[in-house]
Amino acid sequence: MTSLFNNPMVALAVGIGAAAALLAIWLGANSSDTIGLISFLARLAHVGAAMLWVGMIWFVNFIQIIALQETDDVGRAVLMRSIVPRVARVFRGASHVVLASGGVLLLTTGYVLDRWVFPSAVYIPTARGIILWLGVIAGIGMWWLVNRMILPSLTSVLDPKTSDGERELARYRMKAAARVNLALSVPTTFAMVAAAHLY
Numbered sequence: 128m129t130s131l132f133n134n135p136m137v138a139l140a141v142g143i144g145a146a147a148a149l150l151a152i153w154l155g156a157n158s159s160d161t162i163g164l165i166s167f168l169a170r171l172a173h174v175g176a177a178m179l180w181v182g183m184i185w186f187v188n189f190i191q192i193i194a195l196q197e198t199d200d201v202g203r204a205v206l207m208r209s210i211v212p213r214v215a216r217v218f219r220g221a222s223h224v225v226l227a228s229g230g231v232l233l234l235t236t237g238y239v240l241d242r243w244v245f246p247s248a249v250y251i252p253t254a255r256g257i258i259l260w261l262g263v264i265a266g267i268g269m270w271w272l273v274n275r276m277i278l279p280s281l282t283s284v285l286d287p288k289t290s291d292g293e294r295e296l297a298r299y300r301m302k303a304a305a306r307v308n309l310a311l312s313v314p315t316t317f318a319m320v321a322a323a324h325l326y
């Protein structure tokens with residue numbers, strides 16, 4: 128019990144164990160469907176990582192950037208050393224999981240290569256396909272901004288050899304990319320959920 132309260136990884140493992148137990152009960156009570164199960168697990172990973180990623184985007188825009196602006200040089204140095212790199216690591220990892228699980232979902236829901244995965248072609252209504260692909264393009268754009276714009280700029284900001292001018296430019300790039308990702312996160316989530324559920 129003490130380690131549950133002291134170690135977040137233990138708390139996380141307890142949560143994952145509880146979900147796995149529910150899944151095991153479900154699988155025991157229902158007939159097997161391999162593609163359905165892979166699709167479900169990919170969707171679970173996709174939604175979980177998307178929650179984490181979008182949550183971090185909101186954290187950066189509405190908490191971290193404001194805290195960095197309001198604090199003094201000492202506070203800023205502490206935040207830059209102990210919070211900002213951790214946040215960046217989490218959303219980089221989450222962005223990779225979203226992209227990879229999204230790729231699996233494209234296959235297991237029949238958006239691409241349906242004849243390779245299923246015994247016959249999968250019918251996807253045109254509007255559903257369009258909205259999903261717009262979401263995919265926006266999601267890949269968000270991944271690009273994280274991995275090709277925000278993280279390299281953060282590396283420059285944290286590098287003591289970076290000149291003041293370059294650091295200022297890198298900060299501006301990070302903030303601009305964070306704002307674009309915040310804006311994109313809403314229609315991307317809308318497109319993904321609408322493709323699956325809008326009547």
Ligand code: HEM
Pocket residue numbers: 170173174177180181225226228229230232233236238259262263265266267269312315316319320322323324
């Ligand atoms: C920040 C970016 C993204 C977010 C927030 C996001 C969010 C979501 C969510 C919440 C769902 C579940 C919809 C539901 O079942 O209710 C979903 C489904 C899906 N996502 Fe994403 N996603 C993102 C990026 C991507 C990318 C980059 C791809 C492709 C490489 C992708 C492919 C898919 C597919 C194929 C589905 C299944 C749609 C269906 O069942 O019709 N997503 N996404």
